[in-house]
Amino acid sequence: MLFDKHNPQTDEMIQIMDQDGVIVRPDLMPTLTVEEMIKMYKTMVFVRVIDTKTVQYQRQGRILTYAPNFGQEATQVGSISAANKSDWVASAFRELGVWLHKGIPLYNVLLYWYGNELGMKMPEGVRVLPVNVPIASQFQHATGLAYASMYRGEDDVVLAYVGDGGTSHGEFHEALNFAAVKNTANVFIIQNNQYAISTKRTNQTKSRTLAQKAVAYGMPGRYVDGNDVFAMYAVTKEAVENARKGNGPTLIEAYTYRLGAHTTADDPTVYRDDEEVKAWEKKDPIDRFRKYLISQGHWDEEKEKQLIKEKESIIKEEFEKVEKSGFVSLEDVFDYTYATKTKLLEEQYNNIKAREAREAK
Amino acid sequence: MLVLNLIEAITDALDVEMGLDDSIVVFGEDVGFEGGVFRATKGLQKKYGEKRCFDTVLAEASIIGSGIGMAINGLKPVVELQFSGFMFPGYNQIVTHAARMRNRSRGAYTVPMVIRMPYGAGVRALEHHSESLEVLFAHIAGLKVVIPSTPYDAKGLMIAAIRDPDPVIFLEPKRIYRAFKQEVPEDDYVIPIGKAKILKEGNDLTVVSWGAMVRDVQNAIAIIEKEGFSIEHIDLRTISPIDRETIIESVKKTGRFVVVHEAAQSFGPGAELITIVNEGAFLYLEAPPTRIASPDIIVPLPKGEHHYLVNKNTIKDELEKVLKY
Incomplete structure (x- = not known):
């Protein structure tokens, strides 16, 4: 156990790579091949490019609302890279890096934000629950998913994601308690991005760290630099393997920062100043990772330019496909209410269909 | 002001x-x-x-x-x-x-x-x-x-x-x-809870709505009244306790009743309103009291929402049916 001496009740944050991309704790450095590291880096950059483009599309009125991930790429990609393909994910709505890594096509993600439920129909074998809007409620689904795997004697682990605001919700606490009591294979990850819309983390809870909440439920808590992809990977890896061995759940607090808005409907300048944002920009998780990769000779400016160009053309292409998808059909909004349409639904469907036919004339 | x-x-x-x-x-x-x-x-x-x-x-x-x-x-x-x-x-x-x-x-x-x-x-x-x-x-x-x-x-x-x-x-x-x-008004004033408001008097049909649907109903009424009908429009304003008297008195005068709501149809507010009409003005009715409501489905995301929303055309068509019954 690498982190069993860690005390989440102190300010001592687990960090392996500092903000200049220097490895400060070589003893904790995870074993990752260059290929694996490059894959992680590329996903993080992809998330950034998608966010940048999608926010632009929103400003152009081409998409309605979007929750960008700016600044949280290492938290997401670092943690999920430590999981297996068969491990489950119960996320909220700001986990793009997790979704892409798990294999949700970009087209699906964009389709969802475009306003089409079909985007959240997971492809075969992608074990991710759909976007979960009611805060922290996915934590309880995570415990149930884990119990079912345990019941069948399977060793799959369930990773659940929540924000700092979500730790105030009853469901968060009930889920931790359930998981600890039942010893389920859960890894709970708090993306502490310092704000629940306008409410500062420091006004959300008087706990010194969010990770320390684990102590009350009798499970390990880890307070981690969420902008350090290696720390996120190493800590999650240990938690995941621990859970897989039947040693129960872990709570991880990824200390990060939401560089952008809560959603495109939000104006963060109302509740925080530029100085604070600028200070966090210096800790950018992508810049840090890039500096490390360049220093090791694994990356260069030319590759960077190529990557961004390639990813920009992908998002452009996928979004144009989404824009061509048009409206959701009438069948679609009725067909998933029950396994079989009730007689009343059949009647309502026919009435609306007739009305729409008249309107089309 | x-x-x-x-x-x-x-x-x-x-x-x-x-x-x-x-x-x-x-x-x-x-x-x-x-x-x-x-x-x-x-x-x-x-x-x-x-x-x-x-x-x-x-x-x-x-x-x-x-x-x-x-x-x-x-x-x-x-x-x-x-x-x-x-x-x-x-x-x-x-x-x-x-x-x-x-x-x-x-x-x-x-x-x-x-x-x-x-x-x-x-x-x-x-x-x-x-x-x-x-x-x-x-x-x-x-x-x-x-x-x-x-x-x-x-x-x-x-x-x-x-x-x-x-x-x-x-x-x-x-x-x-x-x-x-x-x-x-700049100062304080009270609109009593439990009291509906007759937005517009009429003789041929009573329509009850509330919230955002009020304006959609007003638009539909404006079209229908060009055909010579006279419609009484009531804004319920309070869902509970419900103003039964205003509704019953209106239906006794018009003999026809339609409730329009955004909520889903089954077990919705329309069911209660129609019961009130049946209990209080049944013998005055010249057409079955009717509800216009959203279908019993999950509210779709934006690209499918138009299927769900009760729109001006639906309201107009249904009101005409009841008027011509």
Whole structure:
């Protein structure tokens, strides 16, 4: 156990790579091949490019609302890279890096934000629950998913994601308690991005760290630099393997920062100043990772330019496909209410269909 | 006179009442510093201080539950839930305690509290941002349920809700938050809870609606009346306690009845209204009383929402059917 001496009740944050991309704790450095590291880096950059483009599309009125991930790429990609393909994910709505890594096509993600439920129909074998809007409620689904795997004697682990605001919700606490009591294979990850819309983390809870909440439920808590992809990977890896061995759940607090808005409907300048944002920009998780990769000779400016160009053309292409998808059909909004349409639904469907036919004339 | 839109009228009502009554406290997620995600409480923290207008932690059960405690102990909380679709963690507190405290304590403890929440579809929003849940409250003994459709009514009803001795669920039709402005008196005034408003008198048909649907019905009526019909339009304004008298008297005059609501059809508010008509004016009816409602499906995301919403054409077609029955 690498982190069993860690005390989440102190300010001592687990960090392996500092903000200049220097490895400060070589003893904790995870074993990752260059290929694996490059894959992680590329996903993080992809998330950034998608966010940048999608926010632009929103400003152009081409998409309605979007929750960008700016600044949280290492938290997401670092943690999920430590999981297996068969491990489950119960996320909220700001986990793009997790979704892409798990294999949700970009087209699906964009389709969802475009306003089409079909985007959240997971492809075969992608074990991710759909976007979960009611805060922290996915934590309880995570415990149930884990119990079912345990019941069948399977060793799959369930990773659940929540924000700092979500730790105030009853469901968060009930889920931790359930998981600890039942010893389920859960890894709970708090993306502490310092704000629940306008409410500062420091006004959300008087706990010194969010990770320390684990102590009350009798499970390990880890307070981690969420902008350090290696720390996120190493800590999650240990938690995941621990859970897989039947040693129960872990709570991880990824200390990060939401560089952008809560959603495109939000104006963060109302509740925080530029100085604070600028200070966090210096800790950018992508810049840090890039500096490390360049220093090791694994990356260069030319590759960077190529990557961004390639990813920009992908998002452009996928979004144009989404824009061509048009409206959701009438069948679609009725067909998933029950396994079989009730007689009343059949009647309502026919009435609306007739009305729409008249309107089309 | 002020000229305000619906959300500004709510802010003004809170402001006026807070100025008159020190026991009023206003709180919820993002309500204090930011003034709420829709800015309904904008400026109140600055004017009345953090003690009286504050942000809470992200927990609807705590917002309602602690509000109940404050109300029992002499304060008048006006709390905001960000969207009605997020009220469910607080619903337990609303139903099992807010609604029951008076009865449980045989009147020794009461909950004079207002629970505000934006509701309704048609704003092209994400999941859980579009529901019409009025019956989930109206069905519960001990709760009052109010829905304004104009800035003038919003202010008067909000002040009435704050002064009411019982818990009031104040549902705000967010689709028309900023749709139009209206003259609103600067001072305090009350629009009584439990009283519907006859928006327009007529002889051939009674139509009842509320919230954002009022304007859609008005538009449909304007078209139909060109064909020579005369329609009486009632804005219910209070879902519970319901103004049976106004509805029954109207139907006795017109002989025809249609209720139009945004909520889903089955077990919806229309069922209650039609029962009231059947019980009170059955022998006056010249056509079966009818409801126009949304289908019994989950409110679709924006790209499918047009299938769900009751629109002007549906209203017009159905009203014509009843008129020509």
